[in-house]
Amino acid sequence: MVPGSLRAYNMKYCPYAQRTLLALAYKNVKFDIVNINLKRKPAWFLSRTMLEKVPVLEQADGSIISESMVTMDYLDEVYPQPPLLPQDPWKKAEEKVWVEIFGLSVSKIYKLYNTSLDEATKDKIFEEITQGLDVFDKELAKRGTKFFGGSQPGLLDLAIWPWFERMPLLPLVFHRTALTAKQANLMKWVSAMEEVPAVKALIIPAEEHAKFRTTCMAGEPEYDLALKPKI
Ligand SMILES: N[C@@H](CCC(=O)N[C@@H](CS)C(=O)NCC(=O)O)C(=O)O
Structure with missing residues (x-):
């Protein structure tokens, strides 16, 4: 490993691991990836x-840290520019609480991929996701900013983005959607996030995400999907 650089142990389609990659890319840190x-x-x-x-993050001496939010916190301390969190400790804590709220609501999207669910249970999960999206839509309106972090993305933006990148999978896999024009603030936020260079650099097309999910639902996740020849 190049001295001073970091290694990210990753799984290409893991939203948690993507958080770490986003923080690394956003802060222009040198890193390599091991899937x-x-x-x-x-x-x-x-x-x-x-x-x-x-995700697992390794430094040149071979020591490691794990957990997406721990790695983001670490990166924000060691590479303070551009900042992910406000200076004020209380506001910092509030942003982390929002990440927890997201974990209990919108990220439930993954429950949908359980192939034994009946339609009523799917409906209930879709409803919970929509309610979660409404909460974040309102919060963004309350903040009145382009990103949750203000004029630039912050920790909350990067931590929740991976689930929004995967939102277009819902119509592809379930022929229905959760994020709609009703959540107008979030829709605008998604467009703004898509223009953030770190997000752009790491984006995986919805069709590829959908293919990967299909392999998971069939019981044999194809982690190297993008490496397969397209024949
Ligand atoms: N709380 C962890 C969750 C990470 C996680 O669940 N990663 C999944 C892949 S998306 C994983 O490595 N699962 C281990 C397995 O599938 O055995 C974090 O935030 O980093």
């Missing part, structure tokens, strides 16, 4: 992390 097959985790990976999940 892990999560279904057959290599022994060398398991021997290095007790949490057995991606």
Whole structure:
């Protein structure tokens, strides 16, 4: 590994790992990526992390940290520009609370991919996701800013983006949608996020996300999908 650079252990389609990559890219930190097959985790990976999940961030001395929010926090401390969090400790904490709220609402989207769900349960999950989106739409209106972080994206923007990148999967996989014109502030926010260079650099097209999800639902996740020849 290049001295002074970082290594991100990743799974290409993992929204949590994408948080770490977004923070690295946003702060222009040098890093390389090692993708892990999560279904057959290599022994060398398991021997290095007790949490057995991606993302994992490694520095040149071989020491590691895990958990997406921990890695984002670390990166924000060590590479303060551009900042992800406000200076004020209370406001900092509030932003992290919002990430938790997101975790309990919109990120429930993943429950939908359980193939044994009946239609009524799917309806209920869609309703919960919509309610969660409404909460974030209102919060953005209350803040009156382009991004949750203000005129530039902050921690909350980058931490929740991966789920919005995957929102266009819903029509592709379930033929229905959760984010609609009703959440006009969020719709505008999505367009603004799509123009952020770090977001642009890491974006994966909805069709590829959908293909990956389909392989997961079939029981054999295809982690190297994008490497397969298109024949
Ligand atoms: N709380 C963790 C969640 C990370 C997570 O769930 N990662 C998934 C992939 S998206 C994982 O590595 N799962 C391990 C497995 O599938 O065995 C974080 O925020 O980093």
